[in-house]
Amino acid sequence: MKILKIFLIIFFVFPIHSLKADNEVLKNKITKNLRCLICQGQSVYDSDSEFANSLKIVVDNKINEGLSEKQIYSYFQSKYGEWILYDPLFNKNTYFLWLLPLLIFFIGGAIVFKNFKKTN
Amino acid sequence: MKNKLLPTTITLIFIIIFIVFYKGLKDTNIYTPETKINNKVPSLLVNLFDTGKTVNTFEIFKSDKFYLLNIWSSWCVPCREEHSILMELKNNDSLKVIGMNYKDNKDNAKNFLKELGNPYDKIIFDKKGTHAIEWGAYGVPESFLINNNKIIKKYIGPLNKVSFEEIKLLIK
Numbered sequence: 001m002k003i004l005k006i007f008l009i010i011f012f013v014f015p016i017h018s019l020k021a022d023n024e025v026l027k028n029k030i031t032k033n034l035r036c037l038i039c040q041g042q043s044v045y046d047s048d049s050e051f052a053n054s055l056k057i058v059v060d061n062k063i064n065e066g067l068s069e070k071q072i073y074s075y076f077q078s079k080y081g082e083w084i085l086y087d088p089l090f091n092k093n094t095y096f097l098w099l100l101p102l103l104i105f106f107i108g109g110a111i112v113f114k115n116f117k118k119t120n
Numbered sequence: 121m122k123n124k125l126l127p128t129t130i131t132l133i134f135i136i137i138f139i140v141f142y143k144g145l146k147d148t149n150i151y152t153p154e155t156k157i158n159n160k161v162p163s164l165l166v167n168l169f170d171t172g173k174t175v176n177t178f179e180i181f182k183s184d185k186f187y188l189l190n191i192w193s194s195w196c197v198p199c200r201e202e203h204s205i206l207m208e209l210k211n212n213d214s215l216k217v218i219g220m221n222y223k224d225n226k227d228n229a230k231n232f233l234k235e236l237g238n239p240y241d242k243i244i245f246d247k248k249g250t251h252a253i254e255w256g257a258y259g260v261p262e263s264f265l266i267n268n269n270k271i272i273k274k275y276i277g278p279l280n281k282v283s284f285e286e287i288k289l290l291i292k
Contacts, residue, residue, distance in 0.1 A: 037258045050223055051259060054249030061250065078159070079256035100136070107129055114126075 023063050030059050030072055033086045043086060161269045162254045169221055169229070169243035178269070180218060180242055186291040187266040190240070190279075191220045191252050194232035196260045202278035206239035209284070214291050219243040222252055222260050265290060 031045035036052050044052045044059075062072045076084050088094045164177045181187050190206060192199040210217050219240035221229050226245075233240075246252055255264065258276050265273040265287060273290065275283050 050249060051253070051257075054223070054253050057248055058250050058253045079254070080258075100140070104133060107133060111126065111129065 023060075026063055026069060027056070027059050030063075030069060031056055033073070034059075034076060035084050035086055037080075037084075159256065159271050161266060161271065164251055164254055166244045166246070166251055169219070169226070169245040172245075177244075180244070181266055181269060184268050186215045187218055188215055188287065189218045189220060189255070189264040189266060191222050191246075191255075191257055191260050191262045193222045193224045193260050194228040195224065196222075198278040199232075199261045200236065202261055202280070203236045203239070205279045205281075205284045207237050209287065210239040212288070212291065215287070216241045220246050220251060220255075222246050223249045 028045060032043050034044040034055065036042045036044050036047040036049060037055070038049045038051055039047050042052075044055050059072060062075065067075065073085060073089070077089070082088055082093065088097065090098055161177055161181050165174055166177060166180075167174055181189075188206075188209060190202075206217055209215055217239045219242070221243055223246065244251060252260075252262075256274075261278050263275040263279055263283075264271045265275075273286075279287075
């Protein structure tokens with residue numbers, strides 16, 4: 001009987017709790033990367049506006065529907081455009097944004113390296 | 121050659137930075153959301169305000185008529201401002217005004233319509249505010265002009281005389 005109880009606890013209580021916790025973590029991660037529609041400069045996670053709260057519910061529903069993080073982002077992107085994402089996806093509109101720091105880093109590195117070699 | 125490399129690289133970096141900042145100068149410092157139009161009407165199961173009946177949005181926007189979906193709420197002050205325009209649009213035969221009552225108390229919403237008139241052919245009741253998000257709305261009030269199951273124009277904020285004339289022109 002005791003074993004059965006332990007079995008039930010492990011298989012029913014813990015997985016559900018951990019699943020809920022996982023969903024909560026994912027929900028927080030997603031809402032932190034979504035821009036608040038009304039209070040600009042704030043993420044949906046940080047905002048308590050009516051629309052931000054509705055958006056949190058939609059994210060929750062989408063997670064429960066089984067959508068992945070990427071699918072949820074593209075869903076919101078299709079509704080609101082790239083603007084809604086704090087972390088824009090890598091595509092033809094954003095490649096310059098993503099590659100510029102790298103480009104500057106490599107050019108700067110090359111200059112430093114060249115000067116270092118010269119002085120030696 | 122070696123001597124030229126450094127000034128060329130620095131000039132190139134300067135030009136790139138200049139272009140980026142110059143482009144940024146022309147942009148407004150307030151984010152203006154990209155108004156996504158030509159999106160299809162989302163297929164959603166919604167509750168009707170009056171009857172509580174659950175219907176699919178395709179049933180509401182099924183004909184090739186023009187529809188104006190207006191998101192409103194009794195607690196929203198700008199909604200009061202635009203209401204007279206909606207009442208005027210109601211009289212247009214080629215347009216059906218559909219309301220979406222956003223996160224509202226039903227009694228307050230009923231009083232609002234009693235006081236200012238009911239321009240809506242049907243009202244969708246969006247208790248949790250999730251339908252508005254599915255439509256890609258930014259706030260209340262907001263209006264979507266729909267034709268052939270496609271969103272052809274989006275009006276963020278209250279409708280005014282300019283948007284009223286534009287809607288009349290578009291549905292002609």
